[in-house]
Amino acid sequence: DQQVKQNSPSLSVQEGRISILNCDYTNSMFDYFLWYKKYPAEGPTFLISISSIKDKNEDGRFTVFLNKSAKHLSLHIVPSQPGDSAVYFCAASAWIGNQFYFGTGTSLTVIP
Amino acid sequence: EAQVTQNPRYLITVTGKKLTVTCSQNMNHEYMSWYRQDPGLGLRQIYYSMNVEVTDKGDVPEGYKVSRKEKRNFPLILESPSPNQTSLYFCASSPVGRKTNEQFFGPGTRLTVL
Numbered sequence: 001d002q003q004v005k006q007n008s009p010s011l012s013v014q015e016g017r018i019s020i021l022n023c024d025y026t027n028s029m030f031d032y033f034l035w036y037k038k039y040p041a042e043g044p045t046f047l048i049s050i051s052s053i054k055d056k057n058e059d060g061r062f063t064v065f066l067n068k069s070a071k072h073l074s075l076h077i078v079p080s081q082p083g084d085s086a087v088y089f090c091a092a093s094a095w096i097g098n099q100f101y102f103g104t105g106t107s108l109t110v111i112p
Numbered sequence: 113e114a115q116v117t118q119n120p121r122y123l124i125t126v127t128g129k130k131l132t133v134t135c136s137q138n139m140n141h142e143y144m145s146w147y148r149q150d151p152g153l154g155l156r157q158i159y160y161s162m163n164v165e166v167t168d169k170g171d172v173p174e175g176y177k178v179s180r181k182e183k184r185n186f187p188l189i190l191e192s193p194s195p196n197q198t199s200l201y202f203c204a205s206s207p208v209g210r211k212t213n214e215q216f217f218g219p220g221t222r223l224t225v226l
């Protein structure tokens with residue numbers, strides 16, 4: 001059973017606009033959430049994370065929002081650039097144990 | 113250069129022929145892990161290791177073995193591969209502690225089992 005879900009397999013956005021990628025989770029024990037970016041033929045690379053004690057974390061053009069009551073997180077990219085075109089995975093882990101659970105990924109295309 | 117390396121990058125084999133995919137990291141990380149990526153299923157954790165001689169099952173460990181005899185290496189062993197193990201495999205590592213969650217991934221190994 002998928003504990004981390006990304007319901008949008010793909011997303012297209014115009015360059016300069018905002019990209020919003022969504023992620024839902026079911027396990028209330030998760031306390032740390034991450035976003036990874038993956039280009040074709042490469043391994044995922046870490047992008048940004050957020051602890052459950054926060055509801056927002058910002059790093060340059062990337063901001064992650066966490067809504068614990070809704071078990072939902074989102075990644076905002078502003079402004080979007082063509083180089084942001086990649087597959088984005090959200091992931092979660094619990095304070096107990098060292099397992100990681102990834103979503104199915106959202107393929108973002110930024111149109112120049 | 114800090115990196116996680118995997119070998120081979122591509123492998124085609126037949127059912128039942130034992131194989132090993134190697135993973136090595138040069139960052140002195142305690143934590144290492146294996147994942148498989150399949151269409152529509154995302155990344156799923158196979159096994160992980162918190163340190164030398166300490167390994168634990170992830171979400172999908174069936175059909176796989178691992179060992180951690182040295183800190184830098186974490187090989188993935190398929191004793192009797194089957195076609196449902198055809199997948200893209202990633203090794204990852206990270207330090208233990210506050211940054212445990214931010215893993216560094218290798219480039220991937222594409223395995224086809226006929």
